[in-house]
Amino acid sequence: MAEKSPRVQSVSDAFRVDPESFDLAGVDPAATPVGPRSKAAAARDLAVVGEELDRLQEALYAEGVGGGTRRVLLVLQGMDTSGKGGTIRHVAGLVNPQGLRIASFKKPTRAELRHDFLWRIRRQVPPPGHIGVFDRSHYEDVLVARVDNLVPATEWQRRYRRINAFERELADEGVTIVKCFLHISPERQRDRLIARLEDPLKRWKYNPADLGARGKFSRYQVAYRDALVKCSTPAAPWFAVPSDRKWYRNWVVARLLLEALRGLAPAYPQPSYDPAVELARLRDADPLR
Amino acid sequence: MAEKSPRVQSVSDAFRVDPESFDLAGVDPAATPVGPRSKAAAARDLAVVGEELDRLQEALYAEGVGGGTRRVLLVLQGMDTSGKGGTIRHVAGLVNPQGLRIASFKKPTRAELRHDFLWRIRRQVPPPGHIGVFDRSHYEDVLVARVDNLVPATEWQRRYRRINAFERELADEGVTIVKCFLHISPERQRDRLIARLEDPLKRWKYNPADLGARGKFSRYQVAYRDALVKCSTPAAPWFAVPSDRKWYRNWVVARLLLEALRGLAPAYPQPSYDPAVELARLRDADPLR
Numbered sequence: 001m002a003e004k005s006p007r008v009q010s011v012s013d014a015f016r017v018d019p020e021s022f023d024l025a026g027v028d029p030a031a032t033p034v035g036p037r038s039k040a041a042a043a044r045d046l047a048v049v050g051e052e053l054d055r056l057q058e059a060l061y062a063e064g065v066g067g068g069t070r071r072v073l074l075v076l077q078g079m080d081t082s083g084k085g086g087t088i089r090h091v092a093g094l095v096n097p098q099g100l101r102i103a104s105f106k107k108p109t110r111a112e113l114r115h116d117f118l119w120r121i122r123r124q125v126p127p128p129g130h131i132g133v134f135d136r137s138h139y140e141d142v143l144v145a146r147v148d149n150l151v152p153a154t155e156w157q158r159r160y161r162r163i164n165a166f167e168r169e170l171a172d173e174g175v176t177i178v179k180c181f182l183h184i185s186p187e188r189q190r191d192r193l194i195a196r197l198e199d200p201l202k203r204w205k206y207n208p209a210d211l212g213a214r215g216k217f218s219r220y221q222v223a224y225r226d227a228l229v230k231c232s233t234p235a236a237p238w239f240a241v242p243s244d245r246k247w248y249r250n251w252v253v254a255r256l257l258l259e260a261l262r263g264l265a266p267a268y269p270q271p272s273y274d275p276a277v278e279l280a281r282l283r284d285a286d287p288l289r
Numbered sequence: 290m291a292e293k294s295p296r297v298q299s300v301s302d303a304f305r306v307d308p309e310s311f312d313l314a315g316v317d318p319a320a321t322p323v324g325p326r327s328k329a330a331a332a333r334d335l336a337v338v339g340e341e342l343d344r345l346q347e348a349l350y351a352e353g354v355g356g357g358t359r360r361v362l363l364v365l366q367g368m369d370t371s372g373k374g375g376t377i378r379h380v381a382g383l384v385n386p387q388g389l390r391i392a393s394f395k396k397p398t399r400a401e402l403r404h405d406f407l408w409r410i411r412r413q414v415p416p417p418g419h420i421g422v423f424d425r426s427h428y429e430d431v432l433v434a435r436v437d438n439l440v441p442a443t444e445w446q447r448r449y450r451r452i453n454a455f456e457r458e459l460a461d462e463g464v465t466i467v468k469c470f471l472h473i474s475p476e477r478q479r480d481r482l483i484a485r486l487e488d489p490l491k492r493w494k495y496n497p498a499d500l501g502a503r504g505k506f507s508r509y510q511v512a513y514r515d516a517l518v519k520c521s522t523p524a525a526p527w528f529a530v531p532s533d534r535k536w537y538r539n540w541v542v543a544r545l546l547l548e549a550l551r552g553l554a555p556a557y558p559q560p561s562y563d564p565a566v567e568l569a570r571l572r573d574a575d576p577l578r
Contacts, residue, residue: 211571287504
């Protein structure tokens with residue numbers, strides 16, 4: 001029952017962004033530096049990871065019911081087709097949906113734009129005991145906002161510090177933050193965009209504006225690099241996840257989530273009642289009778 | 290790919306509450322009137338149901354992305370240990386979490402109590418394209434509120450019509466509502482409460498107040514019967530789901546969800562762009578170059 005997934009080199013260590021030395025250009029989106037070397041091996045490991053995730057998630061949920069405040073927030077960012085949706089399906093799909101909260105951040109509405117950029121984010125922070133997943137996030141406000149000049153440079157430049165302060169605050173409230181940049185190559189993006197256009201069941205995922213963003217691929221890489229370097233903090237590290245291979249991307253994110261939960265070591269709460277007394281009530285003085 | 294789940298007698302027809310003739314005392318919580326007769330057979334069918342649910346859910350999600358307003362809301366109600374959590378794990382767990390929104394309604398907070406009883410419910414209605422699941426719901430306001438005299442009788446009596454009007458309004462906005470009463474026997478509840486108390490990993494699910502509610506089992510049955518009869522409408526039918534057998538309960542709810550999605554027959558949206566033009570742009574004038 002307490003069987004553990006096989007040990008592998010710490011995936012967190014392998015992919016964590018160190019602001020001092022990080023070089024995005026040096027990260028190969030097709031690399032598989034640690035862990036399984038094949039799709040089949042990754043699938044086998046994912047099944048084991050899923051079982052341990054399930055146990056840890058239930059303990060975290062129970063801890064929350066018992067008054068604990070800890071929770072996990074997985075942030076997914078990446079260019080179009082990098083696999084944010086696929087990661088949610090295959091990684092978030094491993095856990096019990098009752099303890100999961102998914103939030104997707106699209107282009108802000110007019111109502112959202114009337115507030116500070118963190119306003120809509122705060123409303124979606126997962127409650128205690130839960131695993132939250134952000135499909136895009138407040139990082140859009142230093143990515144598309146910067147590349148498309150949606151705000152003055154002085155504004156987006158100021159946001160890195162605001163983001164770090166916000167994430168520090170979340171961490172202080174018990175939120176373990178795992179931020180994943182799903183890193184794909186422009187060639188792989190092209191293949192996936194073509195695949196979306198060729199398959200009638202995938203065309204809904206495509207938007208002609210995607211090509212506009214693709215035309216700014218290198219400017220996005222600069223914006224991502226800055227976001228990763230300026231906002232990879234001990235309280236909320238960034239991980240650069242090679243995402244040209246879907247199976248590897250899913251495996252890495254699942255392992256990062258697992259390592260975060262293991263680090264928390266969530267514990268079932270001590271009951272606030274005496275189980276023996278309650279059992280006696282049920283057996284000898286069942287209130288139903 | 291378009292393989293359909295095997296036909297069974299309509300589960301909706303078998304379990305829908307007809308206000309004219311419904312007799313809760315006549316519903317056997319251990320019955321298995323339609324569908325599989327064993328846990329193994331139910332598990333086999335559930336796997337097939339899961340695949341069809343997955344396809345229909347993706348089409349519904351795509352429809353929402355394309356501007357559609359339709360969505361599904363599954364409401365789960367039942368006495369303690371009836372299996373609301375288990376149903377979420379095993380039925381909601383069949384679909385892609387990206388298109389799922391789970392909302393749990395606990396005892397209202399003081400802030401919530403300052404508002405109308407439907408206020409906190411409205412905020413959790415699933416967005417277009419999504420499947421929402423309510424773990425408890427606005428029905429608590431005619432159940433515990435009535436049994437424990439939390440409001441005057443004139444107030445809870447007025448709520449049935451308010452609920453019907455609210456659900457009618459949701460239906461008009463494109464929400465297909467499926468309400469499941471997970472019906473268990475007092476004997477089975479006793480077994481499950483004992484199991485929770487005996488297993489250290491389940492004790493967090495137990496609350497001494499559960500015995501208080503158990504002592505009012507028959508008053509709750511009256512309150513449930515009235516809620517089911519007064520609020521099973523064409524726009525938002527109630528289903529009385531025999532829930533003494535977990536595998537049967539899960540199978541019934543999964544089938545009810547499947548029938549609701551089949552009834553919607555969600556359709557992938559027509560692209561608002563010309564795929565051939567976009568393919569040509571990518572192949573001959575890739576903006577990246």
